Amino acid sequence: MLKQTAKTKNPSGSRFSNSLSSILVGTAVVLASSAALAGPELQAKIRELKQNGKQTEAIELVQKELQKNPTGEDQKLLPYTLAMLYYNAGDYEKAITAFDAALKGKSNLEEYGYFYKGMAYFNLKKYAEAQAEFKRVDTLSPNAKLKIDSISMLGQIALQHGNYKEAKANFQKIEKRTRGTEEYPEVLYFMALAEQGGGSHKQMCKWAEKLYERYPTYPKVQDWGFDLAENKIGEKPSQCPSELDDFKTRIRYLIFAGYDKKAQDEINGIRERLNKEDPYLADQVQAQFFAQQGELTKAYNLLKPYYEAKKNNFGYLMSFASVSARAGEVQAAVGSYYAAYKMSPRAKQAKEALYQSAFLSYQFQDYDGAARRFKEFMKVYPNSALNIDAKWQLAWIKYLKGDYQGAYKAFAQLQSEKGRGRRHRVRYPADRMTYWMAMSLYRQEKFDQAKVNFEKLARDPLMGYYSIAAQYRLKKMQSMQPKVANRGSVQDVSMRWVSRMPASEFMIPSVDDQAMPPMGSLDSETEEGLVMQELRGDSEESEATDTADGTDDKQVDVADEELNKEVGANPLLVKRFEKARDLMQVGLEDWAKWDLYDIEKKTRNKDFMKSLMTEYNSVGYYHRSSYIGQVYFSGQRSNGVDVGRNFWEFAYPKAFSQYVDRYSKDFSVPSELVWGIMRAESQYRKDAISPVGALGLMQVMPFTGYRVANLLGDKDFQPRQLLEPSAAIKMGSRYLARLMTKFDNTIPLVAAGYNAGPHRVKNWLASFGHLETDEFIEHIPFLETRNYVKKVVSNCYVYSQLYGNKKDLFAYLVDPVPFKTDGQMVQKESWDDI
Secondary structure, eight states, rough: OOOOOOOOTTTTTTTTTTTTOOGGHHHHHHHHHHHOOOOHHHHHHHHHHHTOOHHHHHHHHHHHHHHHHHHHHHHHHHHHHHHHHHHTTHHHOOOOOOOOHHHSSSSSSHHHHHHHHHHHHHHTTTTTHHHHHHHHHGGGOOHHHHHHHHHHHHHHHHHHTOOOOHHHHHHHHHHHTTTTSSSHHHHHHHHHHHHHTTTOHHHHHHHHHHHHHOOSGGGGGGGOOOOOGEEEEEEEEEOOOOOHHHHHHHHHHHHHHHOHHHHHHHHHHHHHHHHOOOOOHHHHHHHHHHHHOOOOHHHHHHHGGHHHHTTOHOOOOOOEEEEHHTTOOOOHHHHHHHHHHHHHHTTTTTTHHHHHHHHHHHTTTTTHHHHHHHHHHHHHTTOOOTHHHHHHHHHHHHHHTTTTHHHHHHHHHHHHSOOOHHHHHHHHHHHHHHHHHHHHHHTTOOOHHHHHHHHHHOOOOTTTTHHHHHHHHHHHHHHHHOOOOOOOHHHHHHHHHHOOOOGGGGGGOOOOTTTOOSSSSSSBTTTTHHHHHHHHHHOOOHHHHHHOOTTTTSSOOGGGGGGGSOGOOOOHHHHHHHHHHHHHTTTHHHHHHHHHHHHHHHHHHHHHHHHHHHHHHTTTTTHHHHHHHHTHHHHHHOOOOTTTTHHHHHHHTTTTHHHHHHHHHHHTOOOHHHHHHHHHHHHHHHBBBTTTOBTTTBBBHHHHHHHHHHHHHHHTTGGGGGGHHHHHHHHHHHHHHHHHTTTOOHHHHHHHHHOOOOHHHHHHHHHHHHBBHHHHHHHHHHHHHHHHHHHHHHHHHHHHHHHHHHOTTTTHHHHHHHOOOOOOOSOOOSSSSS
């Protein structure tokens, strides 16, 4: 169920209130009249009382107002307000009576009246009465979310009645549609109960296994242990079989959720059992835990003794290579990956093994070895989608080796290739190719030619990352005559290559046995990561991110059949607007967004879109208003900030400014950085939950939240608090303050640390921190982190330009990285230093 939260105001909320064309006159009248029905002052007072926990006083106030003028036109929503106050106070009998009274009058909220009346009956265990109310909801054309919740309640009632077939039918309707939502584990649990009651053990185990692997902290199963067969569904042991890989996945998700101790306890339990069968399997499980905890030397030392006995085992070589690389045993890692590939070149993971060996060689600056292996990969697997990435790496390696003429030709060749599908456009974006062609010319001291390319990029009115970098390059060219940087020959770096380098686990692609992300990133991706997921087929994570009805997905698809209709002639859209406003009036802001979504799905009319942006902002759903401003009004924004300011402010809003202003000052963090991170992490979506459990606006992982809470002296912290804007911004800002101190206010390093962990950034600096900042960013081994840093740089720059600060935040972008490390390598983040 959605929580009832207070309305969040936005200073630009009325920006388009008077700009609607004649096509929207009818809608504007409806909205204006609806806004005045219950009296803004009265609603504000009711909201204030609710926020302060004074439910009784709020109820008394509404009762008095109804007694004064029970049939007044401006009072018609008050019965719903009163009913919801009773419901939220847990007085379900009075809530039912109040809903009955409210439903006698004509309103736009009829389906919500029946829904909450059904919920009240359900809480009173009057299941037959509740069932009747939920069935009525479906007859009233509810929005997608309300329909899903009603079906879920009907399924739960069927379970209470022992009607397992009916329960299964209901939950089957919503299983796929709730993937990626916080309701999904509950749906899985009820599906398992329905299958158990219906006598289908195999199907029950299908759902139980998903709960066991991916949702180990879901309240109804959080007491489960390592043995799925012994864990109970309802009151009975599941007796479901499970594989060791299932357990490994479970451990990952326990760690993601901050349950390190429970994870180790379960490992201890399963090791006792495995030691009797195969000591290697027991040590492999423990090594995985050590690796995910950053105890990489311990993980390596557990697996190394098995090398002679297992060196002809493909699975062992892949695991050992991954741990070796993370522990800094580079030669062992490259050799193991390459040996695994040679052993079985047609195996499912063989492509990964060869690509990993090439990429690892590149990361540790064995550029010749990397080039050989990338070329071998392209020859052996000519149809692989990873060839797109391999071509980029070969061009980039030429640049890093100082072959700027060869690099220019290679970048130009990539730019000239005909695009075949979305993946090509993503991998070879024109601005990226143009920038590095310009840099190749710049390093050859062909300044006039370089200037032409930089100027072309700098003219981008949408202020993308490469446009910003190009502007700084042009300023540098004006102020000084640059010299060709000496990046060292291959011989200069060869000593580092052959030595034991205790590098970070994220110096290489991490596809097998991934390390946990410290903040809100999804499974971290290397250059090939996105393609690897496709090669491996659909995973649970990919399922979780499918667009689903009833989920608040980033993009709301537009119904094609509605696009050419005259919007003003569509009374359904007008009614949706009116209903959304009424929901806001009675304190159901979180429900209002679903009716606004219905409008967004059915129109691209620009005037409706303007009105939608205002409405979304008024209830704190900046992620939708930002999306509309970014996608549908990019043309207007291309006229520049001064001309298209209104649209820029919707695309880059001062979201939740009361909290950003407060905590950015408290922790001495630039507000531009807080908003820049927020936009990159969640696109301002306050209820965002990633597949691995990162929460809220700033996508803080639970275990990171616990540590930041400790810094703040908050002993009562619970991860669910991160779904509240205040807590999310407070936690995220405090963590950013820590990173700003650690990296001397160097924003690209701070952003990289927020996404991948500060210890990894420190190790990257030790390896290739001699590069200039734009080159360092391009050298970041993780595709996700590299793109993330570029987004944050662009976001911060736009915020500084848009809201009057115009700070010169990135003057160092074209200079050597301004922060230097002590050269010491670390394997995990330390919480003791700052």
